[in-house]
Structure formats: C-alpha cells, structure tokens
Amino acid sequence: MRRSIIWLRLVLLTLSGLGLAVLTLYGSSSLLIGPNVKVIRDNNNRPCLNGIGPRPNFDCDNLPQNEPSIAVDPSNPNILAAGANDYRLELLKQFSYFPIWMGYYRSTDDGRSWSNSFIPGYPGDISPAGRASPLHDTLGMSDPVLAFDRRGTLFYAGLALFDLDNDQNGLVVARYTDHGATYAGATLVVRQPAGLFTDKPCMAIDNSGGLNDGNIYLGWTRGSDVVSFSRSADHGRSFSSPQVINTPRTGPRRFPAIAFSCTIALGPSGQVFLFWRAFNLCHFNPKSSTCQAPSLDQPESINMAVSHDAGRSFGPVSTVEQIHPFDQLVSTLAFRHWTFPSAASDGRNVYLAWEDWLPGRGSRVLISCSANGGQDWQSPIVVSPWPTGHQLMPTLAVSDGLIKVAWYDSRNDPGFSPSSPVINRLDVYYAQAPVGCPVHFPASAWRVTQQTFRPDLRIFPVSTRFPASRHPFIGDYIGIASAGAETHVIWTDNRDVVTSKPCSSPDQGCFNQNIYTATIRSR
Structure with a gap:
C-alpha cells in the first residue's frame, strides 16, 4: 500500500x-x-516593433478575439479547427463601422499549438482566393460556427455585412479540404435585404455513415421573429432556398415574442432537431405599448421543430420547456449575456442544455433529454448543484458514451449575489455523465481555467464607432468538440488584458482579450 x-x-x-x-x-x-493554451499567436503585450498593422498569421497589436467555435476532425482527431470574431483588422481604414472578421485557427497536434489566419476575402486581401470569394468587398464578418464531415472537410459558417448604408447582410459557408489545411472556396447561402438582419447561425453535419451522410444543416434567425433553415446535399457547394420554420409573433401565452439563437442535433436516420429560444420582448422593452402587466410575467420557452426527411420539411413547432432566463443586459460594468440552448445527440437520445435562473440561487445550467424523438422530455435537472455563483453559456457534446458539458461559472467570486450580475471573477467548468435518458449527472464539476479572469473589462480599442466598444463584451457563447475520450473546450478569456496602466498605443495589452482552449481526457 x-x-x-x-x-x-x-x-x-x-x-x-x-x-x-x-x-x-x-x-x-x-x-x-490539460493546460490552458492560447489559440492566438501574439507578442504577449510587448510593443509591435514592425509597426502597427494587421497580419493574418500573427497578432502583433494584441487586439481582441471573442465568441469562439471549435471542431475536431473525425477522420484524424489530432486535427482541430477553431474560429472567432477577430479584431486584428480593426486598424485598417477600410473598416468604417464593423471592425470584425472571422479568424481561422488550426492545430495538428491535438490542440497543443495553433496556426492563425483569416477567412479569405477580408478587406485588403488581394489574393486570388480573396478576390474570388463572395466575401470580397464585404465590410465585416462575425458569429463563427465550424464543423467537420467524415472525409476531413471543414465547413466554416458565419455572418457577413455587405452594405452598411442599405443594411444588407447574409450567411456564408467557407470550405477547407485536406483536413482543414486547404481553402476551397465559399458559398453564399442567403443575402438579406435591409431590415432582415441575419443572426446567430447554427450548423450540424450528418456523420452517421448512412444515406444522409455528409449533409450540412444550417439554421439562423432572420429579423426579429423568424427562424430559417437551409440544407446542402452536395458537400457545401450549394444550399437549398431558405425555409421559414417559425414566426413567433406571440409566445405560448400570447405575449410579444421574438426568436433568438438556434442549435441543431441529428438523429441516425435523417432526423434534424432544430431548437431556439422564444424571447419575451416585454422583458427586453417593458415600456413597449404592446407590453401589458400580464405579458411582463409570462415565462419564455425553448421551442423545437423536427424534420424526419433530412431537413426537406419540418413538423409543427412545439415547446420543450418554459424557462426563466438569466439575461444580463449590457452596461458600463456588466457584459452582455443571453440564455441560449445547446443540443447534442447520441444517436438514440437527444440532449438539451441551457441556463435557468433559480430563485435565491442564481443561474444554473440545466439539462433535459428525450428518448422518443422529442415527443416527451425529462424534467430538467441541475448539472452542477454548487451553492454559489452564476453558471452561463453551456455548450454540449456527446462522445465515448458520455454527455459532456462546459460553461462559464462565477463560483469563485467572493462578491457573488444571486440577484447581481457577473462582474468580478469568471472561470470555465466542465462535467460529464453517462449517456442515457433520463440523465443522471454526478455532483462533481471540474475547473478548466487555470486562472480566473475579470469579464467586466472594456477591452475594445479604437472603435468607438462600434457600439460594443463602449461596454464589456466576451461574446454570446463558448464552444466544445469531442472525439472518443478527448474533449476540447474553447472560450473567451481576459487574463492577458493589461489593466495597470493607460494605453497610448493598441499594442500595449489593454485590449488583449484572447481565445483559450484546454483538452480534457477521460481515462
């Protein structure tokens, strides 16, 4: 012994x-x-000796990145791809308002190190690939979503702003072959006219090996009240005309509602489960003339529509669960946060996670499941019943017979109050449980971040023209990807932001918000 x-x-x-x-x-x-690995290659807050200016493969100016997404190559799990809102092009004069592009980061050594680049077509990109891209002359990009197919082709979806004056925007999917190494073009999925802003895309790829293997499924919200969907059956070369899945002009009890965000889970035989949040507009704008006292008290919900023919058509919309969201409105002290769902499937059961505000306890990550194709759902359970701290932005994956969940957590903040926003300290936590419905999570959760960070920092530099620059912002979601016994979590982190001195130049660290990742191995 x-x-x-x-x-x-x-x-x-x-x-x-x-x-x-x-x-x-x-x-x-x-x-x-594993250790926390900084995805962005930068000069660690040292002065930029080569002069201030953007470089696709290196962040010499220590500018922000946030709202990450990550994917693992199922044909070679040592290869990872990630994306984020990347502000390294901020200093270009071409950016008149929306100083964001989508960064592309790739690892060939299981997440130990990362190469950096941009999606081609960015302002100043004179390469043949950039000039040929539907993104050429685009003003900006955001909201990245990444996924691999079984052949090692990476698909990278994101929003594009085409025309600021006319508010034209849309959704684009870029392709990378050779396990994400080679850019192979981009496809314009939809271009929206003024007043119909495309937002919060979600994507899933059928890797079942069945008849629908390789199909790509995309969802997004259009304007303020429409959930849209499109599919590709030719490996991303073309996408179907968008179909409207939901127009929630009123909520479950007739309160004014909008649709917000989406997430997709897939079944083994062409089932597509599309989820989104039905948002009570009266919670956001209680002074609206349509918001009477009863409307202010109505609960919101997570809604769902299911396709049984590989996304060609969808059944009626149903409510999965009424929720009590923990929405944190933006201020000079607090970062923006909304309650959004995250979904995954093990081929038999469908799992859905979100955060819910529990009276006297704060926000907690909940999970539910369905064993019969979404007809019935387990009563939600708390993933990590820790007594203190808010839990935010859960992200969900299934592999190796385990349900895997990661989220932001403020349990290490000594100033936590259930009724107060998250301001002082934030970490990333992780939990897992065996697949099966009903779900049973152990009481334990594990800290992923090796260093607590402050989420309340206003880290945006020159862009006073960009509204988010006046407030703290860490994005609206984090990411998770898993293959076999390994799980990769990716998040926005402010640990590298210099707060001890005012910055006279953008390369001195005051704006050095970064993307970090960690690998979790089950043994």
Whole structure:
C-alpha cells in the first residue's frame, strides 16, 4: 500500500509539472485536464516593433478575439479547427463601422499549438482566393460556427455585412479540404435585404455513415421573429432556398415574442432537431405599448421543430420547456449575456442544455433529454448543484458514451449575489455523465481555467464607432468538440488584458482579450 501511495504521488507531481490536473471520477477512471493554451499567436503585450498593422498569421497589436467555435476532425482527431470574431483588422481604414472578421485557427497536434489566419476575402486581401470569394468587398464578418464531415472537410459558417448604408447582410459557408489545411472556396447561402438582419447561425453535419451522410444543416434567425433553415446535399457547394420554420409573433401565452439563437442535433436516420429560444420582448422593452402587466410575467420557452426527411420539411413547432432566463443586459460594468440552448445527440437520445435562473440561487445550467424523438422530455435537472455563483453559456457534446458539458461559472467570486450580475471573477467548468435518458449527472464539476479572469473589462480599442466598444463584451457563447475520450473546450478569456496602466498605443495589452482552449481526457 505504501509503494502504491508513493507511486501515485510521483504520478501527480509529474502531471502537475506538465500542467495537467488529475481528477477522480466514477471510482477507477479519471479525468486529465490539460493546460490552458492560447489559440492566438501574439507578442504577449510587448510593443509591435514592425509597426502597427494587421497580419493574418500573427497578432502583433494584441487586439481582441471573442465568441469562439471549435471542431475536431473525425477522420484524424489530432486535427482541430477553431474560429472567432477577430479584431486584428480593426486598424485598417477600410473598416468604417464593423471592425470584425472571422479568424481561422488550426492545430495538428491535438490542440497543443495553433496556426492563425483569416477567412479569405477580408478587406485588403488581394489574393486570388480573396478576390474570388463572395466575401470580397464585404465590410465585416462575425458569429463563427465550424464543423467537420467524415472525409476531413471543414465547413466554416458565419455572418457577413455587405452594405452598411442599405443594411444588407447574409450567411456564408467557407470550405477547407485536406483536413482543414486547404481553402476551397465559399458559398453564399442567403443575402438579406435591409431590415432582415441575419443572426446567430447554427450548423450540424450528418456523420452517421448512412444515406444522409455528409449533409450540412444550417439554421439562423432572420429579423426579429423568424427562424430559417437551409440544407446542402452536395458537400457545401450549394444550399437549398431558405425555409421559414417559425414566426413567433406571440409566445405560448400570447405575449410579444421574438426568436433568438438556434442549435441543431441529428438523429441516425435523417432526423434534424432544430431548437431556439422564444424571447419575451416585454422583458427586453417593458415600456413597449404592446407590453401589458400580464405579458411582463409570462415565462419564455425553448421551442423545437423536427424534420424526419433530412431537413426537406419540418413538423409543427412545439415547446420543450418554459424557462426563466438569466439575461444580463449590457452596461458600463456588466457584459452582455443571453440564455441560449445547446443540443447534442447520441444517436438514440437527444440532449438539451441551457441556463435557468433559480430563485435565491442564481443561474444554473440545466439539462433535459428525450428518448422518443422529442415527443416527451425529462424534467430538467441541475448539472452542477454548487451553492454559489452564476453558471452561463453551456455548450454540449456527446462522445465515448458520455454527455459532456462546459460553461462559464462565477463560483469563485467572493462578491457573488444571486440577484447581481457577473462582474468580478469568471472561470470555465466542465462535467460529464453517462449517456442515457433520463440523465443522471454526478455532483462533481471540474475547473478548466487555470486562472480566473475579470469579464467586466472594456477591452475594445479604437472603435468607438462600434457600439460594443463602449461596454464589456466576451461574446454570446463558448464552444466544445469531442472525439472518443478527448474533449476540447474553447472560450473567451481576459487574463492577458493589461489593466495597470493607460494605453497610448493598441499594442500595449489593454485590449488583449484572447481565445483559450484546454483538452480534457477521460481515462
């Protein structure tokens, strides 16, 4: 026994030296949480000696990135791809208002290191690929969503702003072949006229190996009240005309409602589960003439529509669960946050996670499941019943017989109050449970971040013309991807932001918000 204890201590010391944490789970198995890896290659807040200006492969100016997405190549799990809102083009004069492009980051060593670039077509891109892209002359991009197919082709979806004066915008999907190494063009899915702003896209790819293998499914919200959907059956070369899935002019009890965000889970035989939040407009704008006292008290919901023919058509809209969202409105002190759902499937059961405000406790991540194709849903359970802290932005994946959830968590904030916004301290936490419906999560959750960060920093530099620059902002979601026993979590992090001195130049670290990732291994 003594030799076993000494051996265990040596193992723990060795793993600690490698930046790994060992956590006991389910008796004999364990989790290894790897070191936090900065995805962005920058100069670590040192002056930019080559002069201020954007470089696709290096952030010499220490500018922000946020709202990340991550994907793992199922044909080679050592290869990862990630994207984020990337502000490195901020200093270009071509950006008159919307100083964001979509960064593309790739790892070939299981997330230990990352290369950096941009989606071609960005302002100043004179390459043949950039000139040929439907994004050429585009004013900006945002809201990245990434996914691989089984052949190792990466698909990268995002929003594009085409014309600021006429408010024309749309949705574009870029393709990268050769396991994400080679850019192979981009496809314009939809271009919206003024007044119909495209927002919050979601994407899933059928990797079942069945008749619908390789199909790409896209959802998004259009304007303020429409959920739209499109599909590709030719590996992203073309997409179907958008079909309207939902127009929630009123909520479940006739309150004024809008549709917000979406998430997709897939079944084994062409089932497409599309979820979104029905948002009570009266909570956002209580002074509206349409908002009477009863409307202000009406609960919101997560809604769903299901396709049984690989996205060609959808059945009626149904309500999965009424929710009590924890929405944090933007201010000079608090970052913006909305309650959005995240979905995944194990091929038999469908899982849905979101955060809900519990009286006297604050926001908690809840999860529910359906074992019969969305007809019935388990009563939601709390993933991590920790007594303090708010839990935000859950992201969900399923692999290796496990349901895997990551989220932001403020449990380490000594100033936490259930009725107060998240301001001082924020971390990322993770939990997992065996697949199956009903779901049973253990009480334990594990800290992923090695350093707590402040989410309340106003880190946007020159762009006073960009509304978010006047307030803290960390994006509206984080990401997760999993293959086998390995899970990769990606998030926005302010640990590198310099707060001790005013900045006279954008390369001195005052705006150095970064994307971080960590690899979690089940053993």
